[in-house]
Amino acid sequence: MQNLDSKIIRPTLLLDKAKCIANIETMQAKAKRSNTRLRPHFKTHQSAEIGEWFKERGVEAIAVSSMQMAEYFANNGWKDITVAIAVNVREIDLINELASKIQLNLVVESQETIAFLQSELKHAVDVFIKVDTGYQRSGMPAEATGSIRLLINLMDESDKLNCKGFLAHTGHNYQASDQKEIYKNHSKTLLDLNELKDVFRKEIPGLEVSLGDTPACSISDEFYGIDEIRPGNFVFYDIMQYVLGSCNEDQIAVVMACPVIARNIDRNELVIHGGGVHFSKEYLEADDEGTKLFGSIVRITKNGWSEIIGGGYLASLSQEHGIIRCSDELFDEFVIGDLIGILPVHSCMTANLMGRFMTTEGEWIETMNSKQ
Amino acid sequence: MQNLDSKIIRPTLLLDKAKCIANIETMQAKAKRSNTRLRPHFKTHQSAEIGEWFKERGVEAIAVSSMQMAEYFANNGWKDITVAIAVNVREIDLINELASKIQLNLVVESQETIAFLQSELKHAVDVFIKVDTGYQRSGMPAEATGSIRLLINLMDESDKLNCKGFLAHTGHNYQASDQKEIYKNHSKTLLDLNELKDVFRKEIPGLEVSLGDTPACSISDEFYGIDEIRPGNFVFYDIMQYVLGSCNEDQIAVVMACPVIARNIDRNELVIHGGGVHFSKEYLEADDEGTKLFGSIVRITKNGWSEIIGGGYLASLSQEHGIIRCSDELFDEFVIGDLIGILPVHSCMTANLMGRFMTTEGEWIETMNSKQ
Numbered sequence: 076m077q078n079l080d081s082k083i084i085r086p087t088l089l090l091d092k093a094k095c096i097a098n099i100e101t102m103q104a105k106a107k108r109s110n111t112r113l114r115p116h117f118k119t120h121q122s123a124e125i126g127e128w129f130k131e132r133g134v135e136a137i138a139v140s141s142m143q144m145a146e147y148f149a150n151n152g153w154k155d156i157t158v159a160i161a162v163n164v165r166e167i168d169l170i171n172e173l174a175s176k177i178q179l180n181l182v183v184e185s186q187e188t189i190a191f192l193q194s195e196l197k198h199a200v201d202v203f204i205k206v207d208t209g210y211q212r213s214g215m216p217a218e219a220t221g222s223i224r225l226l227i228n229l230m231d232e233s234d235k236l237n238c239k240g241f242l243a244h245t246g247h248n249y250q251a252s253d254q255k256e257i258y259k260n261h262s263k264t265l266l267d268l269n270e271l272k273d274v275f276r277k278e279i280p281g282l283e284v285s286l287g288d289t290p291a292c293s294i295s296d297e298f299y300g301i302d303e304i305r306p307g308n309f310v311f312y313d314i315m316q317y318v319l320g321s322c323n324e325d326q327i328a329v330v331m332a333c334p335v336i337a338r339n340i341d342r343n344e345l346v347i348h349g350g351g352v353h354f355s356k357e358y359l360e361a362d363d364e365g366t367k368l369f370g371s372i373v374r375i376t377k378n379g380w381s382e383i384i385g386g387g388y389l390a391s392l393s394q395e396h397g398i399i400r401c402s403d404e405l406f407d408e409f410v411i412g413d414l415i416g417i418l419p420v421h422s423c424m425t426a427n428l429m430g431r432f433m434t435t436e437g438e439w440i441e442t443m444n445s446k447q
Numbered sequence: 448m449q450n451l452d453s454k455i456i457r458p459t460l461l462l463d464k465a466k467c468i469a470n471i472e473t474m475q476a477k478a479k480r481s482n483t484r485l486r487p488h489f490k491t492h493q494s495a496e497i498g499e500w501f502k503e504r505g506v507e508a509i510a511v512s513s514m515q516m517a518e519y520f521a522n523n524g525w526k527d528i529t530v531a532i533a534v535n536v537r538e539i540d541l542i543n544e545l546a547s548k549i550q551l552n553l554v555v556e557s558q559e560t561i562a563f564l565q566s567e568l569k570h571a572v573d574v575f576i577k578v579d580t581g582y583q584r585s586g587m588p589a590e591a592t593g594s595i596r597l598l599i600n601l602m603d604e605s606d607k608l609n610c611k612g613f614l615a616h617t618g619h620n621y622q623a624s625d626q627k628e629i630y631k632n633h634s635k636t637l638l639d640l641n642e643l644k645d646v647f648r649k650e651i652p653g654l655e656v657s658l659g660d661t662p663a664c665s666i667s668d669e670f671y672g673i674d675e676i677r678p679g680n681f682v683f684y685d686i687m688q689y690v691l692g693s694c695n696e697d698q699i700a701v702v703m704a705c706p707v708i709a710r711n712i713d714r715n716e717l718v719i720h721g722g723g724v725h726f727s728k729e730y731l732e733a734d735d736e737g738t739k740l741f742g743s744i745v746r747i748t749k750n751g752w753s754e755i756i757g758g759g760y761l762a763s764l765s766q767e768h769g770i771i772r773c774s775d776e777l778f779d780e781f782v783i784g785d786l787i788g789i790l791p792v793h794s795c796m797t798a799n800l801m802g803r804f805m806t807t808e809g810e811w812i813e814t815m816n817s818k819q
Contacts, residue, residue: 083537084535084537084538084541085513085514085515085535085537085538118766118767140766140767141457141720141767142457143457160708160720160767160768161708161709161718162708163456163457163706163708163720164706164708164783164784165455165456165457165706165784166456166457169456184709185709185710185783187782187783187784188708188783191783191784205709211714212718212763212765212768212770213708213709213711213718213768214709216713246765334535334536334537336532336533336534336535336536336560336585337533337556337557337577337585337586338557339585341588342583346533346584346585348513348532348535351727351729351796352796352799355723355727355728356727356728356729356796357723357728391584393584393618394490394512394795394796394799395490395512395513395532396532396584396585398584410559411536411557411559411560411563412536412537412559412563423766424723424724424728424766427724427766428800443818444818445818446815446816446817446818
């Protein structure tokens with residue numbers, strides 16, 4: 076086994092393939108136990124190669140967060156893709172191109188979009204109605220069955236839009252203050268989707284309901300009536316999910332390895348090369364005084380990383396610099412040129428920015444964001 | 448003139464070339480008036496093509512924020528590049544490669560790094576000592592003349608490290624609460640750099656001092672004793688700089704154009720395709736209650752954009768979605784499929800994420816972050 080330390084030159088997102096695959100298998104096993112389909116959301120890794128790890132384990136259907144991401148995965152052999160964001164009508168050419176090649180599933184929430192698609196689509200697509208079960212980002216309110224029926228009626232008259240069912244995202248689970256709140260939000264989503272199913276079952280043959288969010292899919296074992304789950308972040312997890320209780324520390328499958336470039340002994344601060352262009356600027360509030368935490372510290376080992384080290388945290392980020400605030404002991408442990416590991420707050424944002432990952436075996440994994 | 452609206456399919460960073468060039472010329476004129484050199488920081492645009500706009504106006508020396516950015520601009524004809532971040536010793540191979548080709552200027556702040564470079568450099572480089580004038584991110588405290596002298600003595604003994612002078616970044620200006628605070632911070636940096644110049648003038652022939660930050664370089668006309676200024680963000684400006692008073696609204700040279708994908712009439716919210724992977728998640732606090740503002744709203748016109756529209760702002764971002772909170776009037780103005788313009792909070796982060804820009808003439812400008 077080669078020493079990882081010798082392979083890392085600059086800020087690098089390390090990926091522990093074994094942990095990642097264990098996360099995939101755990102979620103796949105839970106879906107099977109719960110008689111629901113795992114349609115993993117690929118927005119977190121955005122990588123054809125990591126997609127193969129799912130495919131090898133029987134996954135055939137995926138969700139993505141943009142039409143361009145759908146195009147990338149369609150070009151990499153995926154035949155059943157849900158674009159889990161309301162249709163951007165300006166992308167009609169790409170929609171038509173993809174709909175001619177694969178089973179493309181779209182998401183709508185307005186009469187205007189349905190009318191546009193009916194007019195402009197060249198191929199039939201399956202369509203989910205986005206419903207809002209409390210996140211208040213987008214979607215028809217789940218209780219607005221009258222308005223929802225109008226959308227369904229419009230699609231009934233259409234020869235191109237096949238209404239497939241309802242899709243919800245319990246996104247407010249990411250802001251939950253404790254697990255109880257996640258259970259509560261999740262229960263509301265389950266209730267809402269099952270009620271919609273009851274109301275529209277007769278009108279929509281083969282009606283399906285789809286829900287997705289890593290916190291509930293990780294924490295709950297209850298998915299009655301749910302046809303598919305669409306978690307994404309679980310493939311890597313991160314500090315936000317660890318704090319929410321979605322994962323154990325050792326399920327976090329990615330860590331940023333950053334070189335120490337300066338040390339400030341007066342403030343017990345290590346300066347790393349690693350900033351907002353690597354991590355993103357997402358943070359957690361570490362206490363009631365609003366102390367910002369941009370990541371937790373680990374040691375990079377020969378072939379992976381240690382448990383979280385107490386006594387320090389990533390306290391601030393500018394474009395390329397990060398500041399690690401340290402105890403005396405932690406400060407003394409690191410010299411200039413050393414690597415320090417940082418578990419990211421939000422792996423989706425960090426992975427998107429980094430564009431490629433190095434496995435703990437030292438191999439590069441490319442994504443749709445790999446640079447020229 | 449073609450209509451911009453017909454060219455934009457998905458979230459697009461629009462660049463007004465005329466405004467951008469005016470920003471360059473204004474800063475260049477100020478540098479000339481102040482008898483200082485403009486060494487623009489290219490971390491904001493990261494684009495060889497935009498670099499040419501500077502070159503055509505007589506700029507020959509630049510700053511960058513990473514060694515890879517130095518490599519990119521060296522490959523695009525730049526011969527005098529300061530990498531304005533403490534040396535990452537792991538990049539020694541790239542440092543040696545670049546030092547063999549161009550005038551490479553490095554930044555150090557520790558004896559360890561100097562000793563490493565003396566041992567490993569294959570070519571002579573100019574070196575600036577990073578000094579901290581109050582930002583408390585990195586650098587030797589400006590008043591620590593004893594410790595600074597130790598670094599200079601080490602370089603005196605070196606045949607490869609030519610100590611060129613001192614480099615400071617008044618980064619705390621980005622957090623200033625008003626212009627008075629920016630003037631105060633800037634004055635402290637001027638005082639510190641001039642004092643260092645007085646102390647070490649005899650020991651370092653041709654000693655130079657370099658300072659950089661867009662707020663002070665935009666607001667102040669006072670640069671006595673300063674050999675060069677290194678502002679970066681001024682090339683585009685953004686809402687953060689507008690709020691700080693660094694620029695007028697019509698100097699902001701970039702805007703995100705995002706399609707409206709949904710409308711929520713109950714909450715007067717427009718949902719756009721445009722999220723954290725486009726804007727970054729930087730925000731400003733819009734009031735004392737901590738209301739987050741992720742961008743200000745403009746109308747996209749045939750060949751540019753309007754003034755800021757009252758009655759709405761970009762209120763939240765997830766990975767691909769943005770939520771615009773609206774007055775009744777603003778809400779009624781936009782339908783699904785329309786473009787809405789958003790002046791970004793921090794153009795450096797947004798430009799870095801977007802990777803390419805469309806000019807208001809409809810031409811694409813590539814950067815070192817353009818994707819495959």
